[in-house]
Amino acid sequence: MNQLPIIDIAPLYTDDESAWLSVARQIDSACREWGFFYIEGHPIPPERIAALKAAAEDFFARPAEEKLRIDITRSSHHRGYGAIATEQLDPSKPSDLKETFDMGFHMPADHPDVLAGKPLRGPNHHPDIPGWEALMQGHYEDMHALSRTLLRAVALALGIERDFFDKRFEQPISVFRMIHYPPRQTASSAEQQGAGAHTDYGCVTLLYQDNAGGLQVQNVHGEWIDAPPIEGTYVVNIGDMMARWSNDLYKSTPHRVISPLGVDRYSMPFFAEPHPDTEIACLPGCHDAEHPAKYPPISCSDYMLSRFADTYAYRREEVKG
Numbered sequence: 001m002n003q004l005p006i007i008d009i010a011p012l013y014t015d016d017e018s019a020w021l022s023v024a025r026q027i028d029s030a031c032r033e034w035g036f037f038y039i040e041g042h043p044i045p046p047e048r049i050a051a052l053k054a055a056a057e058d059f060f061a062r063p064a065e066e067k068l069r070i071d072i073t074r075s076s077h078h079r080g081y082g083a084i085a086t087e088q089l090d091p092s093k094p095s096d097l098k099e100t101f102d103m104g105f106h107m108p109a110d111h112p113d114v115l116a117g118k119p120l121r122g123p124n125h126h127p128d129i130p131g132w133e134a135l136m137q138g139h140y141e142d143m144h145a146l147s148r149t150l151l152r153a154v155a156l157a158l159g160i161e162r163d164f165f166d167k168r169f170e171q172p173i174s175v176f177r178m179i180h181y182p183p184r185q186t187a188s189s190a191e192q193q194g195a196g197a198h199t200d201y202g203c204v205t206l207l208y209q210d211n212a213g214g215l216q217v218q219n220v221h222g223e224w225i226d227a228p229p230i231e232g233t234y235v236v237n238i239g240d241m242m243a244r245w246s247n248d249l250y251k252s253t254p255h256r257v258i259s260p261l262g263v264d265r266y267s268m269p270f271f272a273e274p275h276p277d278t279e280i281a282c283l284p285g286c287h288d289a290e291h292p293a294k295y296p297p298i299s300c301s302d303y304m305l306s307r308f309a310d311t312y313a314y315r316r317e318e319v320k321g
């Protein structure tokens with residue numbers, strides 16, 4: 001099979017138990033076979049996507065000096081603007097040809113967790129553009145709600161309490177990111193990838209991509225297949241932390257983005273992650289006598305921090321203020 005499944009999740013917004021179960025089963029088999037699937041029937045309206053895309057086009061077109069006022073490399077908790085070549089997802093290839101804006105769960109500078117220096121906690125760094133902050137905060141909340149709905153279906157599929165993930169995704173360290181891939185100039189510069197081959201390190205990623213194309217996913221035979229844009233859908237994939245949590249029942253699958261030739265590309269992943277203190281220990285329903293837990297428990301924040309250091313040179317250097 002070389003076609004990612006498309007799952008209609010509209011039944012998750014009804015009380016129809018048997019329809020819930022059917023969606024849960026489809027998600028479960030997609031996570032086991034592919035680690036990747038499309039969702040349709042989600043509640044994010046097209047007007048929201050259009051507003052976000054317009055905001056991304058406006059922001060990324062601004063002078064570097066303005067964007068660098070919120071330089072992510074000066075943020076101790078990973079918020080703000082990442083210039084081209086800040087991230088290197090595939091260490092064997094040149095740095096990624098993309099620029100990014102990252103935001104997360106907002107905690108004011110005087111919040112006790114921020115004052116205590118808890119990792120990845122703090123205020124967002126937004127550009128000074130009218131309407132921007134409200135748009136982003138509202139969207140962050142809606143993506144958070146959507147990811148929790150999907151995780152309720154996962155809990156149902158695994159036979160664990162329906163609110164297992166809800167409890168663990170309070171005050172999450174989820175990240176909403178906007179990405180701009182500038183055009184590659186020549187066909188022969190294909191070595192410079194938009195996003196090098198990688199697996200996501202967190203739990204679940206929900207990705208909006210525009211019409212440019214270029215996202216590719218590795219199938220079970222190790223071949224790259226296209227994950228083309230499909231109007232009105234999100235591409236959902238499992239990350240390494242969820243693979244570990246599920247004892248590798250669910251797959252975290254390598255993917256990459258080929259730099260667009262002659263056009264700009266915009267994408268917007270939402271990386272859904274739990275509360276940083278969540279213990280990532282083999283999920284109930286994912287181990288038995290024949291399949292014992294493979295990994296020792298680790299906290300979500302320890303796991304994320306160790307993985308961040310692999311892809312961001314600036315995070316390997318001394319901690320910045």
Ligand SMILES: O=C(O)CCC(=O)C(=O)O
Nearest residue numbers: 179195209215257267269
């Ligand atoms: O831009 C995309 O389509 C995918 C981006 C991605 O895989 C990532 O940021 O982890």
Ligand SMILES: [Fe+2]
Nearest residue numbers: 198199200255
């Ligand atoms: Fe990714």
